[in-house]
Amino acid sequence: MxxxxxxxxxxxxxxxxxxxxxxxxxxxxxxxxxxxxxxxxxxxxxxxxxxxxxxxxxxxxxxxxxxxxxxxxxxxxxxxxxxxxxxxxxxxxxxxxxxxxxxxxxxxxxxxxxxxxxxxxxxxxxxxxxxxxxxxxxxxxxxxxxxxxxxxxxxxxxxxxxxxxxxxxxxxxxxxxxxxxxxxxxxxxxxxxxxxxxxxxxxxxxxxxxxxxxxxxxxxSGGNCHVYVEKTADLEMAKNIVFNAKTQRPSVCNAAEHLIVDEAICEKFLPMAYDALSTKNVEIVGDERARKVLPKIGIMTDEDYGTEYEAYKMSFAVVNGVKEAVDMINKYSTNHSDAIITKDEFAKNYFEKNVDSACVYVNASTRFTDGFEFGLGAExxxxxxxxxxxxxxxxxxxxxxxxxxxxxxxxxx
The missing domain is CATH 3.40.605.10 (Aldehyde Dehydrogenase; Chain A, domain 1)
Structure with missing residues (x-):
């Protein structure tokens, strides 16, 4: 023994x-x-x-x-x-x-x-x-x-x-x-x-x-990570970040599971994100506001908000401004890694200060949360x-x- x-x-x-x-x-x-x-x-x-x-x-x-x-x-x-x-x-x-x-x-x-x-x-x-x-x-x-x-x-x-x-x-x-x-x-x-x-x-x-x-x-802990695309974001940059954060290696804890988009740009950006993610056959579910823009995506349940998929699956949600986005993240995240894509200084500062996560990103993929990538060596x-x-x-x-x-x-x- x-x-x-x-x-x-x-x-x-x-x-x-x-x-x-x-x-x-x-x-x-x-x-x-x-x-x-x-x-x-x-x-x-x-x-x-x-x-x-x-x-x-x-x-x-x-x-x-x-x-x-x-x-x-x-x-x-x-x-x-x-x-x-x-x-x-x-x-x-x-x-x-x-x-x-x-x-x-x-x-x-x-x-x-x-x-x-x-x-x-x-x-x-x-x-x-x-x-x-x-x-x-x-x-x-x-x-x-x-x-x-x-x-x-x-x-x-x-x-x-x-x-x-x-x-x-x-x-x-x-x-x-x-x-x-x-x-x-x-x-x-x-x-x-x-x-x-x-x-x-x-x-x-x-x-x-x-x-x-x-x-x-x-x-x-595990990583129920979010990317919030704020209304002033560079949409091409946002598309690339969302694609990388979800698909580069979806099984790891710093992969993004949930996309949050400001309602002011949702009609333009959600189809961009959907088309990009579809090239990797990512399954998409969305809340009521997201499904008005993309009726063909699946229905997002209450359970989805808190789910770390660790797979080729992602949820889409629409919010009215940075404060609503931060409230959603703090309610459902595992306090691991969350990102904002923005050009607005107020939104950037509000997100950095109020998101209660170990790693808070501005205009970058959550996939960098890693000791090796941070230059700290393995972790x-x-x-x-x-x-x-x-x-x-x-x-x-x-x-x-x-x-x-x-x-x-x-x-x-």
């Missing part, structure tokens, strides 16, 4: 060693991982093929998430090397001051300790999470989904062997090699060894973690909560602070 507690205990012990590694040592460890991924690409793809063969449901979105290709492995490797190139946040002094007793106080970035990440179908998370944790001085406990067990195991073994070969402690990367639900609950009960848990997946996974975790949780997920991190969970978001206090003999009266 797989011993979850023992794995987590070893990760905790390794975290103290890892915290003492220099930036050079951590980068050397990550470079060994990048090289090993390249050298073992064929074996990784072979194991991924087993997962794909074992998955028998007809779900193209899920299959896309599960699939590894040579190009996707190259992207993982590029992500690891981008993390190597980034400054090490550990030890960064964020504030220095002297108190009335003459003590010099420094607030210094420090690792969180041991981070558990529980995720679903995407095998790339195995590498992304490990690389981020190692660079930020944290040990990591990986618990992937059952459908990707062969891929995740192969990636973990490649990384562990590479770390050991580089002369570092391989226990700083741990893997729960048990796909039972009980093993997930067991891991979430290891609060004495795990300092924080990050769920990466749908709302069901997030709620499961929040209900069972005995350690703090940084919730990485652990997109946090939609407000503590401890919000937005892409990259290197600095995987640190805390400690106070270092220096004196010259002071005692308290």
């Amino acid at each position: 797989f011993n979850v507690e023992e794995v987590c205990k070893k990760a905790k012990e390794a975290s103290y060693i890892l915290a003492g590694y220099t930036s050079e040592q951590k980068n050397r460890m990550l470079e060994a991982v990048a090289v090993a991924l390249e050298e073992n690409k064929s074996e990784i793809l072979k194991e991924n093929a087993v997962d794909l063969k074992n998955y028998t449901k007809q779900d193209s979105v899920f299959v896309d998430r599960l699939t590894l290709t040579g190009e996707r492995i190259d992207t993982m490797i590029e992500g690891v090397r981008q993390i190597i190139s980034l400054p090490d946040p550990v030890g960064e002094i964020v504030e220095t001051f002297t108190n009335k007793a003459g003590l010099e106080l420094k607030r210094v970035l420090a690792p969180l300790g041991v981070i558990a990440i529980i995720y679903e179908a995407r095998p790339n998370v195995t590498v992304d999470a490990a690389a981020l944790c190692l660079k930020s001085g944290n040990a990591v406990v990986l618990r992937g989904g059952k459908d990707a067990i062969c891929s995740n195991r192969a990636l973990y073994n490649v990384m562990r062997n590479a770390i050991a070969k580089a002369g570092m402690n391989p226990d700083c990367v741990a893997f729960i090699d048990d796909i039972s639900r009980e093993s997930s609950k067991d891991m979430l009960g290891q609060g004495k060894y795990i300092d924080v848990c990050i769920p990466r997946g749908g709302e069901g996974l997030k709620h499961f973690v929040l209900e069972n975790a005995t350690m703090p949780v940084i919730a990485s 652990m997920g997109i946090s939609t909560q407000k503590l401890h991190a919000r937005g892409p969970i990259a290197l600095k978001e995987l640190t805390s602070v400690k106070y270092v206090i220096e004196g010259n003999g002071q005692v308290r009266n």
